[in-house]
Amino acid sequence: MFLLTSLLSDVECCVPTGKTVMLVLQGSRWLLQGHDVQVVSTDYISRAASRMIAGQLGMALSADPTPPPTPGSVILHLYDFTNREADVQQAVTDLLARVKDGQLHVLLDEALFGGSDVSGQRLTTLVARLAESVPGLHLWAAGVLHTDIPPSLRPEPLTVPLRCAPSVLREVQKAVDRYGGVHNYSDSGVPAPGDGLRVIRLSHHGNAHTGRWPAECRQCGKEIAAELRRLGVGSGGNSLPNSPAPLSYCDVFIITRSSELQDDIEDDAGRVTSRASGVVRGLRDEGLPVCVLGEQDLRHNWARCERDLHDVAVAATDRVTVTDWCWVQGLERRVVVMLPGRHKEDDEGGNDEAIDVDDRLYAVSRCSTQLIMVDVPTVTTATSTAT
Template identity: 85%
Template sequence: MGVTPTHLSSSQRCHTHPPIFYCSDEKHQGKTVVLVLQGGRWLLQGHDVQVVSTHYNTRAASRMIAGQLGMALSADPTPPLTPGTVVLHHYDFNREADVQQAVTNLLARVKDGQLHVLLDEALFSSSTEYGPRNTSLVARLAESVPGLHLWAAGVYHTDIPPSLRPEPLTVPLRYAPSVLREVQPAVDKATGQVHNYSDSGVPAPGDGLRVIRLSHHGNAHRGRWPVECQQCGKEVAAKLRRLGVGSGGSSLPNSPTPLSYRDVFIITRSSELQDDIKDAAGQVTSRASGVVRGLGDEGLPVCVLGEQDWRHNRARVERDVHDVAVAATDRVTVTHYDYVQGLERRVVVMVPGWDKETDEGRSDEMIDLRDRLFAVSRCTTQLIMVDVPPVTTATSTAT
């Protein structure tokens, strides 16, 4: 911990002259790792680190950062200075009152005129209600704390607040070339939103594992999208079994480490993803999505994080997000990608779906590109893609 990545300039390595503002405008390339490294440096310098979550889609990343910083402290029995502490703050900036509460709480943490803040998955876009409130938080802290050190990551470079100095992170730090090739089309198409990748100058040790492809096609498959399909869930489960997930072993080449259920993300963008919804008496009022039922049929232990679950049992989803962030329970996570922003897994299964609020009028190509940018990039080792055939009379009328 505390090692500054070599792609940052010398001016970013020196933190003796605050304020220092940092903003990564790239998505899913190791930016959370950079925040953890910087937070570790601050801790070992004796500073308290404030990890701030301002919205539900930052919960998992913030919990993971706080957890990893805590582990870094415990792993160093003889730090050169008395280390600082990690403080995790949770807010919901859909509520205006939470902005003032966040400012009040953070200003109370100022020590010797300094404040050290990490803000992951920070969206400042005016297209959301909470984006301008993130901007307000940064501006008010900058105005009130001359010694503010604030690093924010996951920011589109078209929405950077004036208080932040941009430092693009364009080197993919985490995934193999085989996964990068699946993400690259989305980067190419996201003109004006995401910078292209740059060469790290260090050759990759290998191309990575071949991408496994399944198809949402055939008589047993139902629904327009794989997330609706029980058979897709069964086939995904069978493939995970063949990879050795949950068996105490691993069939991944050159991987002696066993694959656990907790090493797997099954990701979709469908707003309809859900587990069984139950009433107060425990009766099922709405059945789980088809892919979830298929996984259950094959005996996979799953944790489902979907929009419908959030609406019906927010307390449970908050608990499960924490569980997923620290990989506490050995379960496969089936999730909308909003709930795991900033997290990665060794095995990622991309299960296409449809978001009724955002995908209306979008082509299948554009939906696919968003899946690649926001979900495929969660993978570090083995990627599994469930392909959707083009719309035909046969596929569009299947039920």
């Protein structure tokens, strides 16, 4: 992964190295210099991270004890390059209208350029047009694959892990060792204060478990809830050693890879037409407040998804987030529960090793402190659906 800038300098990243933090720090610097900062999201994959960056920049500015006489402003731009080609021209128009004294300051997180993805191709077009039109373009982008760097951006390596405990990093390292798309970690020269917490392992196995994957299983939801209770989540207490604050529900991500993950789907009259995924029902059986971010919810209620993405990005409501990992790229939580799963296209020819690499790079790397992994036996005999 990369963090890049146009016409200045930027940083190439391996996950998790704190590249989003770097964007926030650079944005804060621009604000204090009096520049407006344009935080741009071009599709739903970058929504949560962009909303978090905008929120943190706003808080940093308001918390400064000696703000400048004329600080800059934070402007959040939301587009959908995946489904609306016209949004590219709209983004160009909106951003050029924000140019001041020949300068424009832009932050892009989870910026996947080029490749075969239409959103990435359109993002490349946007950056090229801005670079052509604005001599004083200051653009920082994070989350860029080194194989798809636009010529107007200059990469620099950022490979020192800043955010995760060594016990979590070892799980991510298993993917880095097998995948050439990210750079390996480098030694910071400063020893970690400790190894971190032992990775907790649960199993999607036994007579009470149903479905091929944990996201389908109500019993998995109940067992995850029990483990979170044991950790003190939501109790006002804290059983994480050396942790400075109690664990809230919003400190937890439950992450999977599934196009079928969903909350209850309702018709216009408010009747439930399709039940929530089994793991969601199991969590709620045990009294946990849950927010679900999944592809099915996006298809049925985009407006609600936008509200929930903002809520999760700024941790506005104290709820456990159950999500496909593509929704929360750029975010992290103190506790992450990793559920193996599959998208429909994976079952049609997905490679198990490649899927495991993705899960570790994009899901396990969201964890800063306590990792919980749910193992799935090679053969699952229980295939009925929980009610």
